[in-house]
Amino acid sequence: MAEIVLENIVKRFGNLVAVNNLNLRIEDKEFVVLLGPSGCGKTTTLRMISGLELPDEGKILLDGQDVTFKRASRRDIAFVFQLYALYPHMTVYGNMAFPLKTQGFSKEKVDEEIKMAAGLLKIDHILNKKPRELAGGDMQRVALGRALVRRPKAFLLDEPIGTLDAKFREEMRTELKKLHVDIGATTVYVTHDQVEAMSMGDKVVIMNKGDLQQIGTPSEVYHNPENLFVANFIGSPGMNFIECMPVKDEGGNVTLKMTDVNQVIELPDNLQKIIIKNNKIDHELILGIRPEDINLEFKECKNYINAEVYIIETLGSYNIIDVKLGKYTIRVRTLPTVSPDIGTGCCIGLEMNSITLFDKKTEKSIMKN
Ligand SMILES: Nc1ncnc2c1ncn2[C@@H]1O[C@H](COP(=O)(O)OP(=O)(O)OP(=O)(O)O)[C@@H](O)[C@H]1O
Ligand SMILES: [Mg+2]
Structure with missing residues (x-):
């Protein structure tokens, strides 16, 4: 079993804070994905878990034991890098046997372990080949195999x-x-690939510039992003953002006035309540909505916003249609059969249950408060 806990981890390189006060609990058997753009501190975090890098501050616990200063080789953790160097002069079998031989396993035990890993990874048929004879995918499988035969407590996989x-x-x-x-x-x-993260992770940990942005299941980070960064980073395309100002009329009804565009968005009671509860009347907000949560119509519809077709991307099973309204370009996901001419007048309706409201200044979601 292996539960990994990071407590207040800080890692600096000179003046650069590569990882800034990271707290993270990875449960036993969990598949956790560290996701974020280049340079956000993913590899550094992984290297600290493995013991290849020491944190400047904080603690790392493995099954409750403090391993912060324990050597990498003593942690029972296998690290697979992106460009995994296989020994070119050894066969696949030799490559996989190597870590076991250095640990003093018997020949029979080595053979048993390799057969087990080869079976799982479907590389039985290439055990006698040399790395240069292998395709990239097989090479990566062998690298995984080499990690697998050690039966480590945990796997750390870097892209x-x-x-x-x-x-x-x-x-x-x-x-x-x-x-x-x-x-x-x-x-x-x-990974820095959000599709990979979403499709594989039990839990996704999103980082940016050394700072933790959000931890959640793929569904949580997709549907309930805690800030603008996550909302934009997750999803392809990311969330649409509309700047707006909540205004309250004499009757107490709250609507959103779009910034720089003369249009008003009517709101259901629950969203009005959230705005009032957060004291955001007359405070700039950003309305976030995903492309699939917008309806596109070519006739007048009640509570829809007028726009104009700008660009159409045909993607096979769906289309992404960019519509313009004033300074905003809104991306709408439609059925593949929707294919209007560029410049056509249209209107868009927002699925009110799928809206996320963010404070423009803090860039944080106000939905949970
Ligand atoms: N040994 C080092 N010396 C100095 N700076 C470093 C060192 N290792 C990493 N950094 C810096 O720390 C920051 C985080 O780097 P890290 O490699 O963890 O990012 P990453 O999220 O893995 O990025 P990528 O997706 O490009 O692999 C970067 O700004 C990087 O330049
Ligand atoms: Mg990296």
């Missing part, structure tokens, strides 16, 4: 399939997930 082409990545994604289900070891997986 393990990042270099593979898109089609192959998809296959490996499914295989890795299946492998995790089969062996059930705690896994921390690093």
Whole structure:
């Protein structure tokens, strides 16, 4: 079993704060994905868990034991890097046997472990090949195999399939997930690809510039982003944002006046209440809405906003239609059959249950407060 806990972890490189006060609990058998743009501190975090890097502040606990200053080789954790160096002069079998031989396993035990891992990874047929004879995907499988034979307490995978082409990545994604289900070891997986993160993680940890942004299930981070960064980073395309000002009329009804566009968005009671409860009347807000939560119509509809078709992206099973209203470009996901001419007048209706409101100044969601 392996539960990994990071407590107030800080890592600096000179003046740069690579990881800023990170708190994270990774449960036993969990598949956790660290996600964020380049340079946000993912690899540094992983290297600290593995013991290859020491934190400047904070503690790392493995099954409740403080391992902050314990050497990497003593942590029973396997680290698979993106560009995993296999020994070129050894066969696949030799590569996989190497870590076990150095640990003094008997020949029979080594053989048993390799057969087990090779079976799981479907690389039985290439055990006698040399790395240069292998395709990228197989090479990555061998690298995983080499980690697997050690039966580590936890796997740390740093963009393990990042270099593979898109089609192959998809296959490996499914295989890795299946492998995790089969062996059930705690896994921390690093990627900057949000689709990969969402499809694989039990839990997604989103970071930006060393700061933790949100921890949640894929569904939580998608549907309830805690700030603008997460809302924009997750989803393809990301959330649409509309700047607006909540105004209250004499009757007490709260509406949103769009900034720089002469249009008003009517709100259901629950959203009005959230705005009032947060004291946001006459405070700038940002309304966030996902492309699939917008209805596009080509006739007048009550409570819809007027816009104009700007660009159409045909993506096979759906279309993304960009519509313009004043300074805003709003991306709408439609059925593939919707294909209006550019410049056509249209109106858009927002699914009110799917709106997230953010404070413009703090960039934080006000939905939970
Ligand atoms: N050994 C080092 N010395 C100095 N700066 C470093 C070192 N390692 C990382 N950094 C810096 O720390 C920050 C975080 O780096 P890290 O490699 O953890 O990012 P990352 O999220 O893994 O990015 P990527 O997606 O590009 O791999 C970056 O600004 C990076 O330049
Ligand atoms: Mg990295």
